[in-house]
Amino acid sequence: MIAALQMYDWPEVQPRLDAFWTDLAEDLHDLGIDAPASLSRPADLRSAWNAPDLLVGQTCGLPYVSNRCGSARLLARPDFNLQGAHGGTYSSALICRADDDAATLGDFRSRTAAINEIGSQSGCNALADAVLDVSDADDPPFFAQVTRSGSHRSSADLVVGGTADLAAIDAVAWALYAEVKPEHYARLRVINWTRPMPALPYITAHGNSDVEDTLFGALSRVVLKHADVPHRLPLPVGVLAAVDTDYDPIRAMAVRVSGMRLAPGMPSL
Numbered sequence: 001m002i003a004a005l006q007m008y009d010w011p012e013v014q015p016r017l018d019a020f021w022t023d024l025a026e027d028l029h030d031l032g033i034d035a036p037a038s039l040s041r042p043a044d045l046r047s048a049w050n051a052p053d054l055l056v057g058q059t060c061g062l063p064y065v066s067n068r069c070g071s072a073r074l075l076a077r078p079d080f081n082l083q084g085a086h087g088g089t090y091s092s093a094l095i096c097r098a099d100d101d102a103a104t105l106g107d108f109r110s111r112t113a114a115i116n117e118i119g120s121q122s123g124c125n126a127l128a129d130a131v132l133d134v135s136d137a138d139d140p141p142f143f144a145q146v147t148r149s150g151s152h153r154s155s156a157d158l159v160v161g162g163t164a165d166l167a168a169i170d171a172v173a174w175a176l177y178a179e180v181k182p183e184h185y186a187r188l189r190v191i192n193w194t195r196p197m198p199a200l201p202y203i204t205a206h207g208n209s210d211v212e213d214t215l216f217g218a219l220s221r222v223v224l225k226h227a228d229v230p231h232r233l234p235l236p237v238g239v240l241a242a243v244d245t246d247y248d249p250i251r252a253m254a255v256r257v258s259g260m261r262l263a264p265g266m267p268s269l
Contacts, residue, residue: 001055002040004048007200008172008234009041010153012180016226020235024056024222031214054205056215061198061250062121071206074244075216077199078223078236084171088240089196092122092168094130095159098189105166105192106134112145114155114164118267121250123152126194127168128257128269137260146263153177160184168194176233197253198246202239216241 003025005017021039028035035055042048049059049069059069077088084091096102116123131142147164149155152173158164169177171193178185204215220239227237257269 001034001036001053002048002051003036003056004040004042004045004054005056005058006041006045006048007058007060008176010176010180010234013176013234016229016232016235020222020226023225024218027218027222028055028215031218033211033214033218049203052205052207054203055208056219057203058200059203060121060200061247062119062125062254064201064203065247065251065254066119068119069203072203073206073209073212074242074246075202075204075212076219076239077201077242077246079238079240080172080175080199080233081237082171082175084174084193085199088199088242088246090122090171090199091193091196092126092170093174093190094127094166094192094194095156095169095174095188095190096166097159097162098187100165100189102165102191104134105130108166109135109142110144111165112147112163113143113262114147114149114158114167115262116149116152116155118148118269121197121253122170122173122194123155123168124262125250125253125257125269126197128260128262129253130168130192130194131262132256132260141261141263141266143263146266153181156181156188157184160187166191172234179231179233195253197250198242199236201242201247 025035079088152169155167159167226235259268261268
């Protein structure tokens with residue numbers, strides 16, 4: 001079996017995830033489940049999401065609803081109890097430079113945005129959804145240019161450096177950015193938050209359906225054990241039971257932004 005928790009696996013916080021997994025693996029071993037001793041960190045996230053031997057993983061909501069996780073089953077939704085991420089939901093912070101004169105998202109028309117990647121709920125689709133609230137679907141593309149950064153952290157760096165003017169940053173990644181890059185964080189500000197969506201789900205391979213309740217119970221116990229640890233992020237304070245229909249809001253948002261282009265020459269969503 002493998003375990004992969006790479007959605008917020010920044011180098012500075014990998015020891016926290018490793019310690020969390022060590023405790024969870026021990027709990028699972030006590031319950032008779034042969035959990036791996038350490039986390040896997042494959043370069044191809046999709047390979048982990050689709051692995052038939054995935055014991056515990058985490059994915060983005062958009063890959064889950066668009067079947068990029070294959071037959072993986074939901075285990076839980078995390079509750080981070082942060083600004084923009086609580087109650088099993090999360091939003092994205094729409095960030096710009098602190099000295100930018102813009103007051104609203106509408107002020108960024110014909111400017112440059114950064115996204116982590118097409119296919120990201122929090123970095124791309126949530127931004128597109130917010131743009132539709134201040135423009136019309138039949139308007140020309142809202143931004144003059146969109147730069148793909150590869151990660152939320154890199155998107156924030158591009159805004160700090162002036163390569164981009166705006167980015168949508170997952171609320172948990174935004175809190176991590178404040179911790180690990182405080183000097184850059186201080187040069188940015190939030191102009192708004194995107195609408196809340198169900199948080200990044202924990203998943204397991206389809207073949208583990210007979211131990212889902214056991215996995216959920218262990219995950220709940222160990223998350224609570226780590227909830228009061230100083231500098232706990234990217235770990236949540238709790239987990240909630242999850243069913244497929246919880247992610248219908250992401251499906252609806254994907255339909256709403258489908259066919260939209262954020263900038264000239266950019267592929268449609």
